[in-house]
Amino acid sequence: MNSHTYLNRIKEKFAAGVLRIDMPGADRLLLHIQPAQMRLLCQFIFRDLDARYVVSIGVDDRPFSGDFLVLHNFAFDRERLLVSVIVNVSASAPRVESISDIIPAANWGEREIMDMLGVEVTGHPYPKRLVLPDGWPDGLHPLRKDMDWNHVPKDFDVERSFHFDEPPPGCTVIPFGPFHPTLDEPAHFRLYVEGEMVRGCEYRGFMAHRGIEKLAESVMGYNDIPMLAERICGICGCVHSVAYVQAVEAAAKITVPPRAEYMRTIMLEIERLHSHLLWVGLACHIVGFDTLFMQAFRIREPMMWISEKITGNRKTYALCQIGGVRWDITAELKNELRAVLRKLEDEWLDVVEAVFKDKNLQQRTRDVGVADVHACKEMGLLGPVARAAGVDIDARRDFPYAAYDRVEFQVITHSTADVWGRVVVRAKEVFESIAIIRQCLDFMEPGPLQSEIDTELPVSRMGFTSVEAPRGESHHFVITGENNRPRRWRVRAPTYQNLQGVPAMIKDQTLSDMTISLGGIDPCFSCTDRLEIIDIKSGQVRTWTQDELLAEIRQRERGGAGSLP
Amino acid sequence: MSRQLLLQVFVGFYNVLLVLLIAPLAQGVARRVTARIQSRVGPPLLQPYYDLFKLLGKEDLASGVSPALQRFAAYLALTTVLVIACLAPMGMAIPLQGYADAVLLIYLLTLSGISLLLAGLAAGSSYSLLGISREMMTMLTLEPLFAITLVIAGLHGQSFDLATLFSGAIYQTGQMSGWPLSGYLMLGVMLLSFQAFVGRAPFDITEAETEIMEGPLIEYSGPKLALFKYAQMVKLVVFAALFIGLFAPWGSAWLFPFGLLFFWFKVALFIALVTLIAATHARIRMDQAIRYFGKLALVSCAALALAVVGM
Numbered sequence: 001m002n003s004h005t006y007l008n009r010i011k012e013k014f015a016a017g018v019l020r021i022d023m024p025g026a027d028r029l030l031l032h033i034q035p036a037q038m039r040l041l042c043q044f045i046f047r048d049l050d051a052r053y054v055v056s057i058g059v060d061d062r063p064f065s066g067d068f069l070v071l072h073n074f075a076f077d078r079e080r081l082l083v084s085v086i087v088n089v090s091a092s093a094p095r096v097e098s099i100s101d102i103i104p105a106a107n108w109g110e111r112e113i114m115d116m117l118g119v120e121v122t123g124h125p126y127p128k129r130l131v132l133p134d135g136w137p138d139g140l141h142p143l144r145k146d147m148d149w150n151h152v153p154k155d156f157d158v159e160r161s162f163h164f165d166e167p168p169p170g171c172t173v174i175p176f177g178p179f180h181p182t183l184d185e186p187a188h189f190r191l192y193v194e195g196e197m198v199r200g201c202e203y204r205g206f207m208a209h210r211g212i213e214k215l216a217e218s219v220m221g222y223n224d225i226p227m228l229a230e231r232i233c234g235i236c237g238c239v240h241s242v243a244y245v246q247a248v249e250a251a252a253k254i255t256v257p258p259r260a261e262y263m264r265t266i267m268l269e270i271e272r273l274h275s276h277l278l279w280v281g282l283a284c285h286i287v288g289f290d291t292l293f294m295q296a297f298r299i300r301e302p303m304m305w306i307s308e309k310i311t312g313n314r315k316t317y318a319l320c321q322i323g324g325v326r327w328d329i330t331a332e333l334k335n336e337l338r339a340v341l342r343k344l345e346d347e348w349l350d351v352v353e354a355v356f357k358d359k360n361l362q363q364r365t366r367d368v369g370v371a372d373v374h375a376c377k378e379m380g381l382l383g384p385v386a387r388a389a390g391v392d393i394d395a396r397r398d399f400p401y402a403a404y405d406r407v408e409f410q411v412i413t414h415s416t417a418d419v420w421g422r423v424v425v426r427a428k429e430v431f432e433s434i435a436i437i438r439q440c441l442d443f444m445e446p447g448p449l450q451s452e453i454d455t456e457l458p459v460s461r462m463g464f465t466s467v468e469a470p471r472g473e474s475h476h477f478v479i480t481g482e483n484n485r486p487r488r489w490r491v492r493a494p495t496y497q498n499l500q501g502v503p504a505m506i507k508d509q510t511l512s513d514m515t516i517s518l519g520g521i522d523p524c525f526s527c528t529d530r531l532e533i534i535d536i537k538s539g540q541v542r543t544w545t546q547d548e549l550l551a552e553i554r555q556r557e558r559g560g561a562g563s564l565p
Numbered sequence: 566m567s568r569q570l571l572l573q574v575f576v577g578f579y580n581v582l583l584v585l586l587i588a589p590l591a592q593g594v595a596r597r598v599t600a601r602i603q604s605r606v607g608p609p610l611l612q613p614y615y616d617l618f619k620l621l622g623k624e625d626l627a628s629g630v631s632p633a634l635q636r637f638a639a640y641l642a643l644t645t646v647l648v649i650a651c652l653a654p655m656g657m658a659i660p661l662q663g664y665a666d667a668v669l670l671i672y673l674l675t676l677s678g679i680s681l682l683l684a685g686l687a688a689g690s691s692y693s694l695l696g697i698s699r700e701m702m703t704m705l706t707l708e709p710l711f712a713i714t715l716v717i718a719g720l721h722g723q724s725f726d727l728a729t730l731f732s733g734a735i736y737q738t739g740q741m742s743g744w745p746l747s748g749y750l751m752l753g754v755m756l757l758s759f760q761a762f763v764g765r766a767p768f769d770i771t772e773a774e775t776e777i778m779e780g781p782l783i784e785y786s787g788p789k790l791a792l793f794k795y796a797q798m799v800k801l802v803v804f805a806a807l808f809i810g811l812f813a814p815w816g817s818a819w820l821f822p823f824g825l826l827f828f829w830f831k832v833a834l835f836i837a838l839v840t841l842i843a844a845t846h847a848r849i850r851m852d853q854a855i856r857y858f859g860k861l862a863l864v865s866c867a868a869l870a871l872a873v874v875g876m
Contacts, residue, residue, distance in 0.1 A: 172691065173691075174691050174692070174695075175691075180778065181774050181778055182776075195698075196695065196698070196851060284847065287847040287848055288766050288767070288769060288846075288847050288848025289766075289846065289847035289848070290599075290603065290844070291599075291602055291603050291844045291845060293603075294603035294604060294605060295603065295604060298604045358847075360767060360846050360847050360849070361847050363847075363849060363850075363853060364847050364848070364849065364850065510850060510851065510852065511695065511776060511777070512770075512776050512850045512851065513850070514776075515776050
């Protein structure tokens with residue numbers, strides 16, 4: 001089935017509801033639809049046409065069209081088609097029907113629309129605050145265009161506390177995070193534990209908000225944003241930077257010179273290599289196997305050095321600009337990179353051989369943190385988590401970008417759907433990445449690194465793209481705008497979806513498995529927490545004595561509200 | 566008589582001072598060995614001494630739900646292992662020979678676990694409570710293994726006297742002379758469970774930093790943490806000495822100082838083995854550990870039955 005067949009089936013069924021259809025390319029489809037039909041259409045696309053849910057996006061388009069926009073993006077992975085279902089929401093009564101009851105994966109996406117844009121999502125099964133901090137005043141929505149990017153709400157209520165759900169009967173509450181040795185970034189899981197068994201949890205994250213999207217939409221320029229995008233994440237920054245420029249390039253129909261595409265591919269794969277090696281190390285550390293943790297970091301280090309030689313930095317490569325890249329690779333560096341890859345391949349072969357034979361490690365990871373095909377579909381799980389469950393998706397193959405259509409590689413899948421499967425997938429992907437970089441080095445021809453852009457970028461065009469980050473598909477959406485900057489830029493990192501799958505993964509497992517299950521998705525909280533505005537004033541300056549804290553905890557354990565902000 | 570007593574007091578001091586002195590060094594060597602396995606340089610050999618001095622010099626904070634209990638638990642942990650040191654052969658006579666027997670040894674081993682339980686109770690955090698529930702389960706399944714070992718040695722040697730136990734009684738056979746099968750079985754069992762007795766990987770479940778953040782020790786800092794760390798270092802040496810005394814006592818009767826040196830050589834080798842195992846294993850889960858200990862318990866029950874019929 002190709003995109004036209006899908007389009008015809010949709011037209012057939014929703015002839016009256018579809019207002020306008022845009023096809024910016026053979027692989028993109030924008031369906032403007034009447035709000036009344038939106039729910040049914042999403043259901044049709046998700047259930048009957050079996051698409052994968054990608055993300056929900058809210059846009060404050062009032063200064064331009066007078067309405068809010070709500071978009072639900074879907075992917076047909078095998079058919080290489082990205083679909084966006086777009087509804088206009090009237091500014092006077094900003095209300096849209098929820099699709100989370102049909103598509104559980106849309107839960108966070110819709111809550112974020114409520115938080116950030118103040119568009120009410122009616123019928124949402126769990127309409128709790130997600131992104132905004134506890135004390136943020138109601139009715140103030142940061143991504144609305146009428147709120148300044150540097151606005152500090154005067155009525156921020158430091159005393160207001162977040163109301164967690166009641167734990168199920170018979171369970172005690174174990175607070176996991178915001179600070180815990182296995183969490184490299186702050187996030188809070190309120191675990192409901194019975195003995196050592198985790199019976200459920202509530203997640204409260206988004207604690208390291210930097211307001212990146214708002215900042216980009218308000219003060220930065222097109223070519224500044226790649227540098228900002230890169231700082232979304234300390235590990236997969238290049239992914240965000242590439243994804244952002246690709247979204248803009250798609251919207252403005254800019255072609256990129258081949259050598260620049262190869263450069264992007266090489267740096268993305270170098271990034272995947274160092275990220276996967278880092279993950280294997282951290283996973284081993286979580287299960288108390290520090291020897292492999294240290295060895296993985298030792299093997300990884302030459303990758304960091306070669307990155308520094310190519311880009312000037314171990315991480316945060318500052319690689320991308322709209323229409324090209326900033327760094328080239330010389331013949332000497334090519335040889336050096338080849339040598340580094342050869343050494344890495346040899347050493348990694350030894351590690352993989354040892355790991356695959358290690359019964360002890362398998363004991364800790366088999367049948368742990370299970371997310372099967374069904375869970376992947378319902379929660380929109382991505383990357384190695386999905387591939388470990390046999391869900392054969394990989395944006396590099398499914399939505400080829402940069403030079404991925406010119407290189408050959410395998411998409412690694414596994415059938416166990418547990419943490420062990422994720423170990424196997426990542427371990428084997430290292431070899432594929434090495435092969436991809438080698439092919440790029442062989443294939444790349446001399447040529448320009450940057451395409452000429454001599455006109456202003458067109459305004460009000462939508463572009464979206466998926467880039468396969470080490471953790472799964474990173475999806476970026478851009479609406480081009482005035483003043484040399486996008487009107488709206490939405491980042492959906494893979495952890496945003498994968499974290500939503502964690503409560504199901506850790507349920508009815510022991511607490512010992514909780515850490516490795518969470519580690520198994522390779523969570524990247526900074527990616528997820530990218531949005532929102534830091535309120536420096538809300539920093540808790542008050543110090544709490546131990547008695548006060550204990551009294552507080554007890555009060556909360558008894559079900560009281562507590563008084564800590 | 567008084568000369569005999571003096572000698573015992575002297576050997577008692579020797580045992581206690583010696584383990585206090587060399588335990589951090591043993592830890593330092595172990596850390597270096599671990600570092601080498603992990604392709605690291607590792608800390609200076611004397612680093613554990615520096616660590617202890619630093620901790621001892623820090624402010625003595627009281628925290629947890631019961632600061633008094635917290636302090637008591639730290640003292641108890643160190644004193645218990647030091648008293649055990651007086652019941653263990655360290656290349657010379659056993660200091661408390663004639664005043665203590667195998668039963669006291671079993672009690673003291675349990676007490677060393679109980680100090681950790683008290684520490685966890687004193688902290689009162691949910692993580693420490695998880696830690697002590699794990700420690701409790703470990704104790705309940707581990708202690709019988711050690712008790713059975715001593716009982717078997719006692720059965721073979723016809724006495725619970727310490728000198729008898731630590732002179733290879735476990736391998737003696739009774740009237741049905743032949744292969745000391747039960748002794749060898751217990752050697753296997755104790756080898757396979759020794760990591761758990763000293764809380765090293767893959768059985769560092771009670772403290773599991775990446776899961777429950779050191780469990781019972783979560784509220785400890787400064788001098789009290791130093792005492793606990795010290796106790797754990799001493800524990801490794803003392804338990805290794807007990808193991809060598811029980812299962813590999815050969816050579817102890819050699820001429821001074823060769824017997825003494827050979828004894829410590831064996832202990833050092835054994836600690837190196839423990840370190841190697843710890844560095845090459847991932848931590849297992851509590852339920853997996855209990856199942857594992859359960860199998861070992863079955864084997865030791867079989868060994869006990871064999872010992873009763875004199876094998």
